[in-house]
Amino acid sequence: MTTPVVPPPKKDPQKRTRVPTRPSHFRSRAALGLAAAAAEGRFMLQRCSECGTLQYPPRDACASCLSADLPWMDVSPKGKLIAGTVVRTSTNVYFRERTPWRVGTVQLEEGPSIICHVHGDVQTGEDVVLINRLDKSGQAVFLAIPQGRTANMEDDPQMRELTCDPKFRRVLITDARAPNALALAKAFAQAQASIIFIGESESWRSYPAHEELRAVPKVEILPLDVTDTGSVLELCGEIGGKTDILVNNARYVRPGGIMNRGDVIFAKDEMEVNFFGLMRLAQIFGPAMRGRGADGQNSATAWVNVLSVYAWSNMPDYGSFSASNAAALSLSQCLRAELSAGGVRVMNVFSGPTEDEWHQPLPPPKVAPEAIARSVISGLKDGLEEVFVGDVAKDLIERWRAGPKILEREMIENAGQDA
Amino acid sequence: MTGKAGKRRRQGYEGIVAVAPASVPYQRYSIETAHWWIARALRASLQQAGIAPRDVDGFSVASFTLFPDTAVGLTQHLGLTPRWLDHIPMGGASGVAALRRAARAVQAGDADVVACVSGDTNHVDSFRRMLSSFSRFAQDASYPYGSGGPNACFALLTDYYMREFGATREDFGRICVAQRANALRNPHAVMKTPLTMQQYIEARPISDPIHLFDCVMPVAGAEAFLVMREEDARAAGLPAAHILSTIERHNAFPDDPIQIRGGWEMDIDELYAMAGTEVKDIDLLQTYDDYPVIVMMQIEDLGFCGKGEGPAFVRAHDLTIDGDLPHNTSGGQLSAGQAGAAGGFIGLVEAIRQVTGQAGPTQVSKARQALVSGFGMINYDRGVCSSAAIIAGEGPA
Numbered sequence: 001m002t003t004p005v006v007p008p009p010k011k012d013p014q015k016r017t018r019v020p021t022r023p024s025h026f027r028s029r030a031a032l033g034l035a036a037a038a039a040e041g042r043f044m045l046q047r048c049s050e051c052g053t054l055q056y057p058p059r060d061a062c063a064s065c066l067s068a069d070l071p072w073m074d075v076s077p078k079g080k081l082i083a084g085t086v087v088r089t090s091t092n093v094y095f096r097e098r099t100p101w102r103v104g105t106v107q108l109e110e111g112p113s114i115i116c117h118v119h120g121d122v123q124t125g126e127d128v129v130l131i132n133r134l135d136k137s138g139q140a141v142f143l144a145i146p147q148g149r150t151a152n153m154e155d156d157p158q159m160r161e162l163t164c165d166p167k168f169r170r171v172l173i174t175d176a177r178a179p180n181a182l183a184l185a186k187a188f189a190q191a192q193a194s195i196i197f198i199g200e201s202e203s204w205r206s207y208p209a210h211e212e213l214r215a216v217p218k219v220e221i222l223p224l225d226v227t228d229t230g231s232v233l234e235l236c237g238e239i240g241g242k243t244d245i246l247v248n249n250a251r252y253v254r255p256g257g258i259m260n261r262g263d264v265i266f267a268k269d270e271m272e273v274n275f276f277g278l279m280r281l282a283q284i285f286g287p288a289m290r291g292r293g294a295d296g297q298n299s300a301t302a303w304v305n306v307l308s309v310y311a312w313s314n315m316p317d318y319g320s321f322s323a324s325n326a327a328a329l330s331l332s333q334c335l336r337a338e339l340s341a342g343g344v345r346v347m348n349v350f351s352g353p354t355e356d357e358w359h360q361p362l363p364p365p366k367v368a369p370e371a372i373a374r375s376v377i378s379g380l381k382d383g384l385e386e387v388f389v390g391d392v393a394k395d396l397i398e399r400w401r402a403g404p405k406i407l408e409r410e411m412i413e414n415a416g417q418d419a
Numbered sequence: 420m421t422g423k424a425g426k427r428r429r430q431g432y433e434g435i436v437a438v439a440p441a442s443v444p445y446q447r448y449s450i451e452t453a454h455w456w457i458a459r460a461l462r463a464s465l466q467q468a469g470i471a472p473r474d475v476d477g478f479s480v481a482s483f484t485l486f487p488d489t490a491v492g493l494t495q496h497l498g499l500t501p502r503w504l505d506h507i508p509m510g511g512a513s514g515v516a517a518l519r520r521a522a523r524a525v526q527a528g529d530a531d532v533v534a535c536v537s538g539d540t541n542h543v544d545s546f547r548r549m550l551s552s553f554s555r556f557a558q559d560a561s562y563p564y565g566s567g568g569p570n571a572c573f574a575l576l577t578d579y580y581m582r583e584f585g586a587t588r589e590d591f592g593r594i595c596v597a598q599r600a601n602a603l604r605n606p607h608a609v610m611k612t613p614l615t616m617q618q619y620i621e622a623r624p625i626s627d628p629i630h631l632f633d634c635v636m637p638v639a640g641a642e643a644f645l646v647m648r649e650e651d652a653r654a655a656g657l658p659a660a661h662i663l664s665t666i667e668r669h670n671a672f673p674d675d676p677i678q679i680r681g682g683w684e685m686d687i688d689e690l691y692a693m694a695g696t697e698v699k700d701i702d703l704l705q706t707y708d709d710y711p712v713i714v715m716m717q718i719e720d721l722g723f724c725g726k727g728e729g730p731a732f733v734r735a736h737d738l739t740i741d742g743d744l745p746h747n748t749s750g751g752q753l754s755a756g757q758a759g760a761a762g763g764f765i766g767l768v769e770a771i772r773q774v775t776g777q778a779g780p781t782q783v784s785k786a787r788q789a790l791v792s793g794f795g796m797i798n799y800d801r802g803v804c805s806s807a808a809i810i811a812g813e814g815p816a
Contacts, residue, residue, distance in 0.1 A: 024551055024563050031559040057560035057799055063673070083582075083677055085567070085574035086627045091547040092566030101565045105575050105800065107676040115561050115575070115800055124578065141563055 001151035002120055005160070007168050007194060008297040020293035020342045021094040025137035030058035033072045034140035038132045039385035043077040045112070046070035056112035077130045079108040081144055084124040094136065097294075102158060106130055106144050116142035117158050121150040133162035133383050136293070136343030138336070154381065163383040164245065164302035164345055166191040172243045174226055174281065175250035176200040179356045180306065182209040183369035184247060185216045187377045194298065197239055199224025199250075201231075226250045226277035232284045240288040247304040247376065250277050253358045257319025267320045274324040275331060278305065282335050293342030302345045302380055305332050306372060309350040309393040312400045313407045316415035336385070347379050352392025365391050429693060434649045435522045436659035437810065439467040440771040441643045442749075444607040445756040449540050449639035453484040453759075454496055456538035460641035460761075461497065468645055468657055470532060477503035477530030477646075479521055481513035481537040481760040483549055503530035510795030511707040512667070512804035513537060513760055514642075514767035519665040519808065521646035531647065538641025539759025546637045556799035567626045570634055572797045573710040574626035579677045580712050581628060584727040588628060590734065591711035592619040594746075595632050595753055597738035598708070602750025604740060604780045609638055609756035632753075635709050640758030642768045658775035658812065663788070664693035665808040675801075681713075681794055682805035683720035691722070694809040696788060698722045701809070703745040703773055703783050705766030707794035708753050713802065714746075717792050721807065745783045748773060767791045767808070774812030786814040 027035070030046075037044035046055040049071055053064035061068050084104040090096045102118035106128055114130060122128050128144040135141045143162060145153065154165055171188050173181055176198045188196050196219045203223055213219060222238070225231040226248075236243075252273035254266045261267070282303075289300035310318060311325035329348065336346040351367040353359040359366060367390040379387040388394045399407040441463035443456060457480065465472060478501040480490035488496070490506035503524050507513040514537065521533035550568040552558060565571055580586055596616055602608035614632060622631035652659040666689060668682025683690075691697060698721075706717040715729035723744070724732040738746035749755050749769040752762045770789035772778040778786070792807040 024558070024566060026551065026558050028555050028559050057556045083575040083579040085571055085578055085629070086624070087565035087567035087571050087574075088623075088627070089570065089625050090566045091550055091568055092562075095566050099565075101567075103565045103567065103571055103575070105579070105677055113676045113800060115564050115572075117564055124582070135563065137563075139563065 002153050002156045004152040005155045005168060005297055017292060018294045018296075020136070020290075021097065022137040022341075022343055023094045023135050023141075024092060025139050027139055028058065030060055031140075033058060034132060035134065035138070037072060038134045038140035040387075041132070041382045041384050042074055043130060043132045044072040045075050047073040047075070054110050054112055056114055075110055076108070078147070079106040079114070079128055079130060081105070081118065081122055081124050081126055081128050082107050082113070084118055098157075098161070104144055106142070114142055116144045119143060119145040119153065119159055120156045121146050121153060134345065134385065135162055138340045138345075164347070164380040166193040166245060166377065166380055168192060168194050169244035169298050169301060170195040170197070170242050171245045171247060172197040172199065172239065172285075173247045173249055174199045174224060176210070176213060176221060177207045178249045178251065179354065180249055180369035180372045182213055182216070183373035184249060184376060185213055185219050187373035189217050189219070191377050193218060193245075195220060195242075197222055197243070199226070199235065201225040226280060227272045229280055232280045236284045236288065240285055241292070243285055243289060244298050244300050245302045245304065245380065246281065246285055246289065247306070248278055248281055249306040251306070253318070253321050255318055255358065257316050261320065267324070270321055270324040271327065274321075275327040278328050278331055278335075282331075286335065286339060289344050290339050290342030293344050300342065300344050302347055303335065303339060304376055304380070305346070305348045306376070307348050307350050309352050309388065309396045311350065312397065313404065313411055315411060345383060345385060347385055347387060349375055349379060349387045349389060350393050350397070351389040352396065367392070429689070431693065432522050432526065432662035432665075435526050435646065435662055436649045436652050437518060437644050437646055437662065437771050438652050438657040438659050438775075439464040439643075439645045440768040440775075440777065441467060442607065442765070442768055443538070443641040445609055445638040445640035445758050447541070447609060447636065447638055447756075448543055450542070451540055451639065453482045453538055453540045454488070454493065456540055456639060456641040457482065457493065457536050458497055460538050460643035461534055461536050464534060464536070464643035464645055469655060470645070472497065472499055475499055475532055475534045476501050477521060477524055477533030479505040479507060479517045479533055479535040481507040481509070481517060481763060482539050483510070483759045484539045484545060501530070503533065509763065509793070509804040509806070510760055511709065511763040511802070512793035512795035512806040513763035515665055515791060515793045515806035515808045516667055518646065518662065518767060519667065522662050525646055525648060531651065533646045534643060535646060536641065536643040537761040537764040539639065539761055541637050541639040541759070554796070554798045557797065560799055569709065569797055570626040570629050572800065573712060574629040576678050576801070577628050577633075577710065577712040580679060580715070583679065584730065586715065586730040588620060588630070589616065590730040591633060591715070592616050593733045594708070594711040594714050594738060595619055597742070598747050598751045599754045600739045601748050601781060602754030605749045605755060606780065608750040608754055609636055610750065610754040629710065633710055635752040635757035635762070638756035638758050640756060640761050642758070642761045642764035644768055644771055658777060660771045660774045660810045660812045663696065663809040663811050664690050665806070666690045667806045669805075670803050671805065678801035679716065680720050680726065681716055681802060683717065683792060683807055687720065687722050690807055690809065696809060701788055701790045702786050702814070703748060703770070703789045705747055705770045705789060705791045707763065707766065707792060708747055708751040709757060709762065711753070713794055717794065721790060721792060740781055740783055748778065748781045748783060763793050763795055766793070770810055774810055774814055776813060776815035782815050784815065787811055
């Protein structure tokens with residue numbers, strides 16, 4: 001079993017905050033396929049399309065038949081730890097600060113041998129499962145974990161470096177008025193977040209979930225309006241140094257595309273919240289989080305954006321809202337690049353139409369707030385970058401990957417049928 | 420995979436010799452460059468042979484720290500005008516590879532004198548820099564895991580070997596302790612104090628089960644020798660080492676889940692057959708020794724005992740200069756230091772000295788036939804290159 005993590009002591013303000021360092025992030029282009037798989041928590045390897053040979057390390061040509069067609073496939077992550085070591089001296093500062101560090105060789109049931117990180121509950125000679133995760137450099141690495149669950153296994157120090165577990169971390173959920181705020185607060189409380197800050201705009205205006213939100217343990221409601229730079233600055237001054245996970249769930253949504261709107265007023269509001277809101281938060285909270293990426297058990301660890309899956313391909317009935325989300329998606333990639341120096345992950349959670357007043361005339365399936373909240377928590381626990389919630393979002397991204405132009409055509413054909 | 424030996428009978432190396440072994444004393448750190456070290460070794464070798472640089476018409480280089488240069492840049496830098504040029508990126512296998520390539524060039528008349536040189540510098544931060552960009556597979560699939568470098572890779576091989584064959588740390592210790600005893604007779608060895616088995620066992624762990632004295636010390640240094648025709652060596656009055664046979668193999672046994680053997684196993688029969696000799700007639704052995712586990716694998720794969728019998732072999736034999744199997748007589752890399760790619764030359768250059776009776780304080784009394792093996796390049800999880808040669812000479816007078 002793993003020694004459980006304990007709530008970290010109060011930080012000594014006179015001590016220097018440890019500067020984030022990173023494991024080596026250099027990879028070949030072929031190896032980036034592992035990062036793409038890890039972004040969604042998948043265990044994939046290249047399999048030769050001609051002779052079926054599984055490849056590892058990632059290659060540009062098959063080591064059995066020289067074919068250059070090596071698509072990434074989901075494969076069985078089961079194997080056996082055949083050798084192990086404990087690295088006690090390292091040339092890399094990140095590992096040097098974290099030794100002793102377990103490393104091993106796993107032989108997969110499917111064949112290849114993989115050098116990997118090793119969970120503390122695994123002994124050499126045992127059967128293991130390999131998981132593919134992103135490390136603090138943002139690149140993919142493998143961790144060998146027990147085939148079954150062990151006590152507190154997510155608290156293993158090497159595993160916790162690869163995840164963004166909310167346990168004993170402090171969370172800011174940006175918009176108390178969003179329909180998913182209550183579900184998110186409850187989910188973080190259940191995941192043992194130590195403080196759940198919730199930003200509330202226009203506090204004089206009532207909203208349905210207010211009393212229920214206040215009743216969730218660990219919740220602190222604070223004033224925040226993401227469309228007001230001064231408000232964001234003020235909140236960051238208060239809690240910027242102790243925001244470990246930021247959930248940007250504020251959004252402004254109205255139906256309509258271009259010509260069925262007479263002006264750009266709604267479009268401006270959508271951009272003000274969905275794009276500039278993200279930008280303001282990132283400019284103000286981002287530097288503090290990036291600087292605290294290695295600040296002990298409750299280091300800054302993740303930035304979460306709750307987005308529409310129509311960021312990937314425009315849904316004409318919500319065409320302007322889709323565009324604002326496409327802008328936010330693009331900006332999130334920039335934010336990911338900028339936060340990577342601190343080892344802080346950017347996780348985008350995409351859903352299709354949600355169960356709320358602005359999607360009321362749309363047919364099911366629609367995504368419930370609880371489903372989004374569950375995906376946020378599980379995504380953080382797995383350290384993901386891309387999460388697709390619900391059947392509509394999963395269907396859309398599959399179509400997008402198969403052919404974005406074909407999907408665009410489908411979106412045009414479907415326009416006007418439901419809304 | 421292709422069969423073990425080639426289809427045709429290989430031509431021998433009759434009439435081709437290696438001469439003028441030169442070692443530039445190693446330094447832990449150096450502010451000089453690889454160019455400087457290589458130049459010193461080349462000069463020392465040429466001076467021994469009484470050959471002017473302009474008369475060198477073949478040049479072979481092995482080095483990790485020459486960047487952005489290769490052997491090409493060195494020709495202009497050192498004022499050489501060779502008609503045959505080689506650059507060997509095989510690390511610990513490069514010495515034998517240089518020898519066998521140069522021998523064929525001289526044999527075929529493509530060159531008359533090939534200078535084979537290897538050297539590397541060691542700046543304070545150069546080891547870390549080399550590790551992080553050693554190979555694409557290392558960069559993608561081993562360095563991100565703890566960045567323990569070769570210590571961690573060999574720790575995995577050693578851990579597996581110990582479990583599989585019941586080897587103990589004392590077994591590996593025997594190799595290291597014997598080499599330290601040899602090094603004490605080599606005035607240029609970096610390690611200058613005796614090593615006891617107790618000190619070996621009690622050393623601090625580096626990457627379990629690898630402890631401090633299982634690891635080589637990276638140093639700056641250079642090694643060189645010349646390959647020429649026997650008649651030219653005789654005319655110059657140079658003691659010469661004959662090349663009886665050589666082998667080379669890369670990426671052997673790719674389906675082994677982890678390395679327990681090297682490419683020698685594929686080619687060992689040919690090595691002895693071509694030399695017309697047997698294991699029992701080998702007077703001294705120079706293995707590639709960046710970690711003792713790979714020494715044990717070489718002892719097995721070169722036919723001194725069966726697979727898994729290495730531990731029993733080192734318990735039963737004395738590996739010191741005066742022992743029944745003199746091994747790594749200059750102290751090897753473990754005690755003399757690892758000068759980058761020159762670590763692939765140290766055993767061969769020492770063996771040339773031994774069989775030509777020029778080894779001085781480390782001279783083995785009967786040194787007519789020497790077996791030298793090379794091993795190089797942990798590309799991902801195992802050493803890819805292996806090589807070996809049997810050379811012969813008159814030995815000490």
